[in-house]
Amino acid sequence: MIHYEVSKGVLNIKIGGELDHSVATTIKERLDKVIRGGGYEMVVFDFSDLQFMDSTGVGLLLGRYKTAKSMAKPVAIFRPSAPVDKVLKVSGIYSIMPKI
Amino acid sequence: MDKIVLIVKALPENECFARSVIAAYATRLNPSMEEVSDIKTAVSEAVTNAIVHAYNNDAEKDIRLTASIEGNTLWVSVEDTGVGIPNIVEAMKDFYTTKPSEERSGLGFTIMGTFMSTLQVQSVVGEGTTVVMSKVIG
Numbered sequence: 001m002i003h004y005e006v007s008k009g010v011l012n013i014k015i016g017g018e019l020d021h022s023v024a025t026t027i028k029e030r031l032d033k034v035i036r037g038g039g040y041e042m043v044v045f046d047f048s049d050l051q052f053m054d055s056t057g058v059g060l061l062l063g064r065y066k067t068a069k070s071m072a073k074p075v076a077i078f079r080p081s082a083p084v085d086k087v088l089k090v091s092g093i094y095s096i097m098p099k100i
Numbered sequence: 101m102d103k104i105v106l107i108v109k110a111l112p113e114n115e116c117f118a119r120s121v122i123a124a125y126a127t128r129l130n131p132s133m134e135e136v137s138d139i140k141t142a143v144s145e146a147v148t149n150a151i152v153h154a155y156n157n158d159a160e161k162d163i164r165l166t167a168s169i170e171g172n173t174l175w176v177s178v179e180d181t182g183v184g185i186p187n188i189v190e191a192m193k194d195f196y197t198t199k200p201s202e203e204r205s206g207l208g209f210t211i212m213g214t215f216m217s218t219l220q221v222q223s224v225v226g227e228g229t230t231v232v233m234s235k236v237i238g
């Protein structure tokens with residue numbers, strides 16, 4: 001499940017369900033297209049409904065971080081569930097995409 | 101000793117199926133929610149590696165999983181007959197990946213090692229790889 005919208009200058013990307021290799025390969029291009037489209041000041045990944053993520057999700061986030069960086073826009077992560085938070089912590093990704 | 105065996109084709113759709121089966125089996129040990137997701141995540145890493153690295157996405161190939169329970173310990177092995185790993189020590193380093201172009205993060209082994217109690221990797225180039233993990237529950 002993936003949903004995005006721009007509201008108050010924030011590109012909100014909500015990914016629900018389970019984010020693994022089978023999902024990442026199918027949403028990567030779509031996300032880059034939205035991020036390259038512009039019209040926002042910041043990208044926020046809403047993980048409040050994401051129940052599962054493994055290291056493939058970390059790779060997906062780092063890739064999208066690079067796309068956002070090419071647009072000079074910051075990225076943040078909103079409300080990761082406990083299991084997702086644990087993977088993100090181990091990955092060290094919060095040092096470049098803060099948890100909000 | 102109790103034991104289950106699951107053989108799946110190297111299809112991305114089976115990543116979710118395989119980790120769910122092992123997690124369901126582990127519920128016999130009354131794990132906490134955190135322990136269940138640790139197991140799911142570690143199994144997902146090993147199965148994804150078999151698909152992406154060992155078999156280079158060849159869905160005809162088989163991945164063999166076994167799980168067993170010994171006292172309060174869950175044992176899981178994930179076995180492929182793919183390309184093998186030439187240097188296991190290097191492969192297990194944080195952020196090491198041979199497929200940066202596919203946006204691999206190089207954190208699969210790091211997560212398996214952190215989320216499980218033990219992790220062992222055996223591999224022979226051209227023959228395949230077996231990942232054996234255990235988790236003490238409680």
Ligand SMILES: Nc1ncnc2c1ncn2[C@@H]1O[C@H](COP(=O)(O)OP(=O)(O)O)[C@@H](O)[C@H]1O
Pocket residue numbers: 055145149150153154155180182183184185191192196197198199204205206207208209210229
């Ligand atoms: N089952 C396997 N068969 C062959 N090579 C593997 C296997 N598992 C892991 N590897 C090798 O070890 C490296 C590190 O694996 P991992 O830590 O999961 O990172 P990633 O999957 O992101 O590359 C891989 O890039 C690959 O070269």
Ligand SMILES: [Mg+2]
Pocket residue numbers: 055145148149204207208209
């Ligand atoms: Mg991996």
